[in-house]
Amino acid sequence: MKTEDVIQFSIRATLGYPTRTLLMILAMSIGVASVILLTALGEGARRYVTREFSSLGTNLLIVLPGRSETTGGHPPLVGGTPRDLTLEDALSLTRSSAIRRVAPITVGSAPVSWKYRDREVTILGSTSELFEIRDLSMAQGRFIPSGDPTRGAAVCVMGYRLKKELFGNQSPLGEWTRIGDRRFRVVGVLAKKGQSLGLDMGDVVVAPVASAQALFNTSTLFRILVQANSRDAIPKAKKAILGIIRERHEGEDDITVVTQDAMLSIFDRIFTALTLSVAGIAGISLAVAGILIMNVMLIAVSQRTTEIGLLKAIGAPGRQILRLFLAESAILSLIGAAFGLILAFFGTWALARAFPSFPITVPVWALGAAVGVSLLTGLVFGVLPARRAAKLDPAQALSRR
Amino acid sequence: MIHLVGIKRVFQVGDEAVHALSNVNMTVDAGEYIAIMGPSGSGKSTLLNIIGLLDRPDKGVYRLEDMDTTDLTDDQQASVRRHKIGFVFQFFHLVPRLTAAENVELPLILAGVEPAERRSRVQAALSALGLSGRAKHRPDQLSGGQRQRVAIARATIMQPRVILADEPTGNLDRTSGKNVVQSLEDLNRKGMTLILVTHDPDLGSRASRKVVMMDGRISEDTGAS
Numbered sequence: 033m034k035t036e037d038v039i040q041f042s043i044r045a046t047l048g049y050p051t052r053t054l055l056m057i058l059a060m061s062i063g064v065a066s067v068i069l070l071t072a073l074g075e076g077a078r079r080y081v082t083r084e085f086s087s088l089g090t091n092l093l094i095v096l097p098g099r100s101e102t103t104g105g106h107p108p109l110v111g112g113t114p115r116d117l118t119l120e121d122a123l124s125l126t127r128s129s130a131i132r133r134v135a136p137i138t139v140g141s142a143p144v145s146w147k148y149r150d151r152e153v154t155i156l157g158s159t160s161e162l163f164e165i166r167d168l169s170m171a172q173g174r175f176i177p178s179g180d181p182t183r184g185a186a187v188c189v190m191g192y193r194l195k196k197e198l199f200g201n202q203s204p205l206g207e208w209t210r211i212g213d214r215r216f217r218v219v220g221v222l223a224k225k226g227q228s229l230g231l232d233m234g235d236v237v238v239a240p241v242a243s244a245q246a247l248f249n250t251s252t253l254f255r256i257l258v259q260a261n262s263r264d265a266i267p268k269a270k271k272a273i274l275g276i277i278r279e280r281h282e283g284e285d286d287i288t289v290v291t292q293d294a295m296l297s298i299f300d301r302i303f304t305a306l307t308l309s310v311a312g313i314a315g316i317s318l319a320v321a322g323i324l325i326m327n328v329m330l331i332a333v334s335q336r337t338t339e340i341g342l343l344k345a346i347g348a349p350g351r352q353i354l355r356l357f358l359a360e361s362a363i364l365s366l367i368g369a370a371f372g373l374i375l376a377f378f379g380t381w382a383l384a385r386a387f388p389s390f391p392i393t394v395p396v397w398a399l400g401a402a403v404g405v406s407l408l409t410g411l412v413f414g415v416l417p418a419r420r421a422a423k424l425d426p427a428q429a430l431s432r433r
Numbered sequence: 434m435i436h437l438v439g440i441k442r443v444f445q446v447g448d449e450a451v452h453a454l455s456n457v458n459m460t461v462d463a464g465e466y467i468a469i470m471g472p473s474g475s476g477k478s479t480l481l482n483i484i485g486l487l488d489r490p491d492k493g494v495y496r497l498e499d500m501d502t503t504d505l506t507d508d509q510q511a512s513v514r515r516h517k518i519g520f521v522f523q524f525f526h527l528v529p530r531l532t533a534a535e536n537v538e539l540p541l542i543l544a545g546v547e548p549a550e551r552r553s554r555v556q557a558a559l560s561a562l563g564l565s566g567r568a569k570h571r572p573d574q575l576s577g578g579q580r581q582r583v584a585i586a587r588a589t590i591m592q593p594r595v596i597l598a599d600e601p602t603g604n605l606d607r608t609s610g611k612n613v614v615q616s617l618e619d620l621n622r623k624g625m626t627l628i629l630v631t632h633d634p635d636l637g638s639r640a641s642r643k644v645v646m647m648d649g650r651i652s653e654d655t656g657a658s
């Protein structure tokens with residue numbers, strides 16, 4: 033029997049029983065679609081987090097006050113704050129040859145006003161080095177000037193959205209705004225860059241670190257961003273940071289240094305595992321579809337007993353009957369998988385429209401795996417019914433009407 | 434052509450052994466026309482199934498065209514059925530979702546014949562049985578007599594040596610039954626061996642040889658040598 037005839041015969045057989053065919057195709061397509069959609073969501077989450085961390089800048093190390101309880105590069109989840117990080121701590125780090133740039137960060141919240149408009153805004157105190165470290169860009173004007181970081185000038189840079197809210201279409205350059213109880217002159221507006229680490233750079237004001245510390249009446253830092261000279265210099269920079277701070281903190285290791293790579297690889301692992309596990313959970317629906325296929329094919333075999341007997345009588349060996357029934361479940365699985373792909377396509381399209389900032393993407397391996405697994409499911413669960421058909425006693429089958 | 438020696442077939446039904454055939458001996462020459470008669474349950478269908486290689490005897494030797502069929506594999510048996518034997522059944526056994534032409538085409542598909550050749554052979558077979566106008570009809574759109582003639586076309590499309598017809602008129606009225614038997618007799622006149630199971634004494638007397646069965650044995654055989 034020719035392969036094309038096997039396929040054609042099986043397709044005719046599936047069309048002969050439209051209800052059961054539709055049922056099986058539906059089950060299989062839901063299974064395939066859910067595997068693809070959930071995988072796409074997991075992969076989207078992984079990309080989202082990776083993008084967030086990458087947008088922090090390159091070769092980045094983050095110095096946090098407080099010693100991490102766990103070893104390795106985790107941020108401190110539990111841990112005291114024995115000694116604060118100071119601006120002097122940050123500036124002393126430039127001593128190391130492995131370190132290219134240092135940006136101390138202090139964070140607070142204060143009302144920002146211009147004329148009669150005002151808003152509560154996150155204030156980021158830092159130095160001019162933040163511009164390169166965070167890979168920022170300007171929409172208008174320039175960034176806060178370099179110079180002695182311990183002497184804060186009364187200038188500030190604002191995010192593009194805040195600028196729009198306070199100034200509308202007017203240029204804010206050179207204007208004096210009030211932040212808390214002080215006055216700052218606007219020297220620049222940040223270009224649109226999106227979120228990073230949950231902090232929306234469109235909605236912040238960046239001021240010189242000393243001015244921000246004075247504004248919030250503090251001498252401590254929230255964290256220090258350090259840029260190593262190169263990717264290879266990151267471990268050396270980390271060692272240098274730990275050494276310099278230990279020296280300054282009287283031999284105490286009371287800081288945590290997190291490297292961007294470490295965070296990235298941790299999140300990458302977490303989200304890859306997450307993607308695989310949701311894909312596995314969705315795979316259960318494929319198994320359910322497989323069991324359904326098996327049952328429906330078993331019913332088909334008993335419904336078509338005389339047909340099988342007849343095929344044997346006109347010269348089909350058991351092997352051939354097995355092939356015909358396996359082809360039938362494979363074809364049903366593949367049609368189901370095709371509909372599943374279409375379903376998943378519309379699903380991702382709808383999700384992408386509903387959440388435009390979420391990078392939902394279907395990994396190519398998930399497409400292949402979903403179709404492959406559905407075909408495999410159809411074949412594996414089709415074996416039992418097909419074998420039953422192949423073993424049928426034709427004499428007995430044909431004695432019935 | 435067909436040699437049956439000491440054929441025995443026992444079915445186990447629960448604890449009881451049903452002797453469907455016990456010690457059946459029969460020889461059939463090529464081109465014969467045989468009617469097998471006998472009461473229901475006497476083993477006629479079982480005998481036909483064994484001749485058609487749909488069933489195997491528990492004991493005895495069956496030689497078909499000088500070939501011992503005892504040791505044939507499933508594939509070899511199927512090949513013999515495909516090329517040498519044509520079955521016609523009481524309940525027609527047409528595939529309901531296929532048209533008349535497609536039902537007739539099935540043996541050719543199983544044999545791997547090219548589509549172009551398939552079409553012309555199916556057409557010829559249908560018109561030989563007066564079914565040209567019914568090629569595209571499905572079985573439920575055909576009368577009983579037409580269905581049985583489609584089944585005959587299917588049984589003969591591979592030009593088999595033997596036609597085995599198990600009560601082919603059992604489900605038909607007299608007129609269409611007669612029609613069907615005439616179609617079978619036409620084939621016999623062209624050289625095909627015809628073995629026909631029937632309850633109808635009139636039909637039985639048309640055959641050149643009559644075999645009567647009783648309790649799994651041949652009780653009368655007008656052609657036994």
Ligand SMILES: Nc1ncnc2c1ncn2[C@@H]1O[C@H](COP(=O)(O)OP(=O)(O)O)[C@@H](O)[C@H]1O
Pocket residue numbers: 428444445446451452453472473474475476477478479480
């Ligand atoms: N598959 C089977 N299982 C059990 N008993 C069977 C089977 N096939 C036939 N028989 C028994 O064998 C005997 C002969 O049956 P069969 O050849 O069909 O008779 P006939 O065709 O002459 O009516 C009957 O008693 C029948 O019940």
Ligand SMILES: [Mg+2]
Pocket residue numbers: 477478479599
């Ligand atoms: Mg019978």
